Amino acid sequence: MQLFLLGLNHKTAPVEVREQLALSPLHLPGALRGLREQAGAREVAILSTCNRAEVYAVGEDDSAPRLERFLSEFHHVAQPALGRHLYRKGNADSARHLFRVASGVDSLVLGESQILGQVKTALEAARSNGALGGVLDELFRRAISCGKRARAETEIGRGALSVGSAAVELARQIFGPLQGRTVLILGAGKMSELTAQHLVASGARSVIVANRTYERACEIATLFGERHCAPENSLARAVRWDDFPQHLAEADIVISSTRAPHLVLTAEQVNEAMRTRASRKKSGPLLLIDIAVPRDIDPEAHRLDNVFLYDIDDLQGVVQLNRAQRGNELARVEAIVEDEVAAWEGWYRGREAQPLMAALARHAETVRDREVEQALSQLSHLSERERDVVRALGRSISGKLMHAPLRYLREAGASGSPDVEALRRAFALSDQASSTHNNGAEVASANASEHTPGRNLASGRNVAPEESEV
Amino acid sequence: MNLHLALKPLENSLLLSAVVCYLLSLLCLWGQLFFHADDSTPHMERLHTTAGKIGTWLLAAGVVLHGLSLVGQGSALFGIRVGVAGLFGWVLATAYTLFGRRLGRNTLGAFVTPIVLLASLYSLTARDLHPQVRPEALETQWQFFHVALILLGYVSLAFAFAASLTYLLQEGLLKRKSLGGLWQRLPSLQVADELICRTTTFGLGMLTIGLFIGVVWQQRYHPQYAPLHDPKALFSILTWVPFALYLVSRWWLGWRGRRTNLVVVYGFVLLVISFFGAPHVLTGVAR
Numbered sequence: 001m002q003l004f005l006l007g008l009n010h011k012t013a014p015v016e017v018r019e020q021l022a023l024s025p026l027h028l029p030g031a032l033r034g035l036r037e038q039a040g041a042r043e044v045a046i047l048s049t050c051n052r053a054e055v056y057a058v059g060e061d062d063s064a065p066r067l068e069r070f071l072s073e074f075h076h077v078a079q080p081a082l083g084r085h086l087y088r089k090g091n092a093d094s095a096r097h098l099f100r101v102a103s104g105v106d107s108l109v110l111g112e113s114q115i116l117g118q119v120k121t122a123l124e125a126a127r128s129n130g131a132l133g134g135v136l137d138e139l140f141r142r143a144i145s146c147g148k149r150a151r152a153e154t155e156i157g158r159g160a161l162s163v164g165s166a167a168v169e170l171a172r173q174i175f176g177p178l179q180g181r182t183v184l185i186l187g188a189g190k191m192s193e194l195t196a197q198h199l200v201a202s203g204a205r206s207v208i209v210a211n212r213t214y215e216r217a218c219e220i221a222t223l224f225g226e227r228h229c230a231p232e233n234s235l236a237r238a239v240r241w242d243d244f245p246q247h248l249a250e251a252d253i254v255i256s257s258t259r260a261p262h263l264v265l266t267a268e269q270v271n272e273a274m275r276t277r278a279s280r281k282k283s284g285p286l287l288l289i290d291i292a293v294p295r296d297i298d299p300e301a302h303r304l305d306n307v308f309l310y311d312i313d314d315l316q317g318v319v320q321l322n323r324a325q326r327g328n329e330l331a332r333v334e335a336i337v338e339d340e341v342a343a344w345e346g347w348y349r350g351r352e353a354q355p356l357m358a359a360l361a362r363h364a365e366t367v368r369d370r371e372v373e374q375a376l377s378q379l380s381h382l383s384e385r386e387r388d389v390v391r392a393l394g395r396s397i398s399g400k401l402m403h404a405p406l407r408y409l410r411e412a413g414a415s416g417s418p419d420v421e422a423l424r425r426a427f428a429l430s431d432q433a434s435s436t437h438n439n440g441a442e443v444a445s446a447n448a449s450e451h452t453p454g455r456n457l458a459s460g461r462n463v464a465p466e467e468s469e470v
Numbered sequence: 471m472n473l474h475l476a477l478k479p480l481e482n483s484l485l486l487s488a489v490v491c492y493l494l495s496l497l498c499l500w501g502q503l504f505f506h507a508d509d510s511t512p513h514m515e516r517l518h519t520t521a522g523k524i525g526t527w528l529l530a531a532g533v534v535l536h537g538l539s540l541v542g543q544g545s546a547l548f549g550i551r552v553g554v555a556g557l558f559g560w561v562l563a564t565a566y567t568l569f570g571r572r573l574g575r576n577t578l579g580a581f582v583t584p585i586v587l588l589a590s591l592y593s594l595t596a597r598d599l600h601p602q603v604r605p606e607a608l609e610t611q612w613q614f615f616h617v618a619l620i621l622l623g624y625v626s627l628a629f630a631f632a633a634s635l636t637y638l639l640q641e642g643l644l645k646r647k648s649l650g651g652l653w654q655r656l657p658s659l660q661v662a663d664e665l666i667c668r669t670t671t672f673g674l675g676m677l678t679i680g681l682f683i684g685v686v687w688q689q690r691y692h693p694q695y696a697p698l699h700d701p702k703a704l705f706s707i708l709t710w711v712p713f714a715l716y717l718v719s720r721w722w723l724g725w726r727g728r729r730t731n732l733v734v735v736y737g738f739v740l741l742v743i744s745f746f747g748a749p750h751v752l753t754g755v756a757r
Binding site: 154155170173174175176278279283284285305308314328329332 | 724
């Protein structure tokens with residue numbers, strides 16, 4: 001019985017392979033069931049994102065090839081082709097891998113935070129499909145807390161890493177909080193929509209869309225109003241392309257990404273807008289973001305007082321800077337991951353000893369109860385109170401005898417000592433008895449019996465000497 | 471009063487230690503802002519944060535020492551220029567210690583502390599003057615309000631000046647597209663701009679009321695007093711003008727940005743020059 005991982009990611013497999021292994025939420029229950037029933041995994045969880053497909057499983061030592069076979073059949077990919085891209089990892093390495101993934105250091109974009117949510121989703125999906133036992137549940141919860149720790153204790157997740165978030169960072173340096181700001185989009189492309197989406201998510205209130213084809217502008221504005229703005233402040237609206245210079249004065253932030261081969265916004269127009277703004281007593285700074293290539297906005301506009309113009313290269317510069325900073329944090333995140341892996345290994349090994357601890361405790365209880373009842377059957381003249389004393393004596397003896405071995409087992413288990421097996425044989429415990437899937441109650445009873453001796457003795461002290469000699 | 475007598479012999483050494491605290495605080499706060507300014511590796515970030523914290527604490531320590539030395543000096547000193555300068559430095563430092571964090575990312579200190587340091591250094595040079603001050607210098611309540619309001623005005627305008635410097639620095643970085651570490655530590659343009667506007671409005675208001683009280687007081691005790699023939703009053707009006715221009719351009723003309731904030735910087739420089747250039751701080755009172 002061991003933990004292992006089968007998977008591929010953007011580093012080991014091209015997108016053609018990754019998309020074949022991508023699982024929609026619809027197919028996930030089927031895959032989880034198949035992996036358990038057909039491939040013989042005891043516990044299984046699947047982490048499927050656009051950059052990775054990973055199966056974490058707990059099963060017999062030989063079940064890895066069966067899982068691989070199942071995956072190739074399930075996704076209709078030839079096994080040799082699949083095998084080339086797969087990585088296979090054992091216990092500690094699987095944990096290390098998942099912890100690194102959750103911390104964002106295995107991601108395409110270093111330190112991105114989306115992956116943490118995806119790990120949570122994978123955990124919940126596996127849990128709701130009944131595919132989890134104690135091990136994977138614990139592993140995934142530890143991975144999530146490792147991811148949170150990495151982001152809280154290091155700067156791995158800091159700074160903008162996309163053009164959209166770099167635009168937000170710039171806007172914040174100029175405006176402070178973006179609440180109530182107006183964004184004007186020139187050219188309704190994907191890129192400008194994404195950038196505006198970032199700004200709206202950071203508090204910008206209204207969006208004006210101008211596009212050469214008015215219908216497309218309306219479409220985007222409607223979509224924007226529905227998707228990105230809260231219903232009560234859905235202030236997205238479309239304007240005709242020829243009218244956009246009039247709306248320039250209303251905007252605080254302009255995002256331009258048209259396909260025009262020439263300038264669409266001249267410095268003179270910007271200057272005019274600034275004058276209009278001054279006359280309306282609304283003359284804060286104006287941020288112009290030109291993400292079009294070739295550029296849309298006259299670079300001369302940057303020279304105007306209170307006007308700040310940034311093109312795609314400037315934004316990329318911010319992104320590069322942040323990326324370099326995140327790279328410096330890598331070593332610190334790796335240290336946190338190693339720390340968490342060590343803690344995980346302690347837990348995992350300790351857990352291996354737990355069924356044996358439960359079996360040992362159960363064994364002691366059985367022997368004790370049998371012997372006590374046998375003795376009591378020969379002492380029919382004893383009163384109920386005296387019988388209780390005899391039972392307490394039995395509990396006290398078995399508890400005291402078992403106390404040391406159980407404590408030893410717990411410590412030996414956590415440090416991975418091979419003595420666990422020797423102890424199993426010493427007490428003549430069968431394999432089945434000790435490897436049954438333990439549940440909380442068994443462990444609780446094992447722990448409880450460790451603590452019983454003191455209590456039993458205490459009650460035994462009230463008993464007269466001749467009565468307790470039985 | 472007992473405290474005043476007890477602290478009187480210590481006055482100079484307290485002031486000296488306060489000045490040392492201010493100086494060290496200044497070094498720390500400048501280090502926080504400008505030492506390896508564009509290096510924002512986590513190690514350097516921590517160093518910057520620590521320097522900022524130490525600087526703020528040193529400033530607070532300076533405020534306490536300076537406050538004790540002022541108690542030792544007693545109220546008589548506030549009638550002469552050096553005394554007012556020292557008090558101004560202390561009120562400015564106290565105001566920053568109390569409200570500094572709210573005024574913007576803890577970076578304003580690097581611009582406020584130099585003013586505090588210069589003012590208290592100046593008051594340190596006046597040690598020999600102390601025995602000569604006439605005890606009746608602060609003779610009426612009128613005069614007390616006159617000095618207190620003008621002092622508050624100066625402090626508020628000093629904040630406007632410091633905020634203008636952060637604005638101009640940030641604006642320069644944004645225009646040069648130098649988007650490194652320093653850029654992220656300075657307050658945003660809009661936040662700095664609003665701070666400048668508020669502190670200038672408040673400062674100018676205090677200054678106006680203070681000057682008005684001064685003129686009324688003079689006329690009451692010296693009926694033949696003509697403010698337009700008093701160089702001190704003329705200087706005061708001269709320093710009043712740039713800040714008034716700033717507010718007019720902002721509220722009535724809707725101007726914002728570098729040029730209007732430059733006016734505040736010039737205005738404060740003029741204020742300092744007139745403070746030293748004018749013949750008396752309080753007409754007819756101090757020498």
